[in-house]
Amino acid sequence: MARLDINGTMVDTDLVIFDKDGTLIDFEYYWGQRMRLCGQQLLARIRGDESLRRHLFASLGYDPDTGTTDPNGPLATATMTKIYTIATVVLYQHGFAWDQAEELVRDTFIACAGAAPTCDLLRELGQVRPLFERIVQAKARVAVITSDDHRTTSETMALIGVDSLVSALAAGDDGFAMKPAPDAFFYICERLDVPPARAIMVGDTVADLRMAQLAGAGTRVGVLSGVCKAEDLEPYADVIIPSIDAIRIL
Ligand SMILES: [Mg+2]
Numbered sequence: 726m727a728r729l730d731i732n733g734t735m736v737d738t739d740l741v742i743f744d745k746d747g748t749l750i751d752f753e754y755y756w757g758q759r760m761r762l763c764g765q766q767l768l769a770r771i772r773g774d775e776s777l778r779r780h781l782f783a784s785l786g787y788d789p790d791t792g793t794t795d796p797n798g799p800l801a802t803a804t805m806t807k808i809y810t811i812a813t814v815v816l817y818q819h820g821f822a823w824d825q826a827e828e829l830v831r832d833t834f835i836a837c838a839g840a841a842p843t844c845d846l847l848r849e850l851g852q853v854r855p856l857f858e859r860i861v862q863a864k865a866r867v868a869v870i871t872s873d874d875h876r877t878t879s880e881t882m883a884l885i886g887v888d889s890l891v892s893a894l895a896a897g898d899d900g901f902a903m904k905p906a907p908d909a910f911f912y913i914c915e916r917l918d919v920p921p922a923r924a925i926m927v928g929d930t931v932a933d934l935r936m937a938q939l940a941g942a943g944t945r946v947g948v949l950s951g952v953c954k955a956e957d958l959e960p961y962a963d964v965i966i967p968s969i970d971a972i973r974i975l
Pocket residue numbers: 744745746747748928929930951
């Protein structure tokens with residue numbers, strides 16, 4: 726059991742579950758660069774015009790001109806499979822046959838978005854490895870629940886040096902109902918044999934905190950390092966912190 730001091734709130738826990746994007750990794754920095762690149766590759770391949778470019782990015786919930794992501798949009802919250810479907814629908818609406826649109830998205834957009842993460846795209850939102858090490862040293866465990874794909878997430882954990890510290894991972898393509906459904910949370914707790922009330926959730930979106938609420942998590946911690954503001958998270962959080970660096974192990 727670890728005793729945590731989270732901005733003055735003392736919490737005893739056996740399992741700390743983190744969201745990935747916006748919580749451990751800078752979401753805009755990674756997905757902003759990657760979405761812009763993927764969109765550009767797709768548009769170059771089909772010689773897409775300005776109206777298609779605008780339609781594509783608006784449908785994904787990303788503004789490539791300002792580099793901002795809609796916190797309630799698909800890019801911020803949906804699984805990659807759904808994001809690929811959205812790109813396919815946009816091509817269909819611009820006159821491509823459905824099967825042709827699927828093929829174009831698969832060959833360019835998916836190939837780009839699903840490529841292994843690289844260090845230059847990863848910016849950590851705090852001292853991830855030291856925090857995970859201290860949690861594990863205090864005899865609690867660390868898990869990750871993310872809407873991103875399993876392979877990309879595993880590769881990211883390895884790149885930031887925490888793969889051996891993460892005891893369980895539930896990703897967007899692992900077949901669970903997506904957040905805020907509590908399924909992935911229950912799976913992690915069952916797998917690690919920890920009652921949900923002894924687990925805490927740390928995440929940057931309302932979906933993370935509602936999932937934890939529905940699962941009966943011990944404590945819900947909202948972080949402001951991602952896409953949501955304090956007023957968005959307050960109704961669902963037990964405690965709100967600027968970043969994971971505000972979590973101390975006693
Ligand atoms: Mg997130």
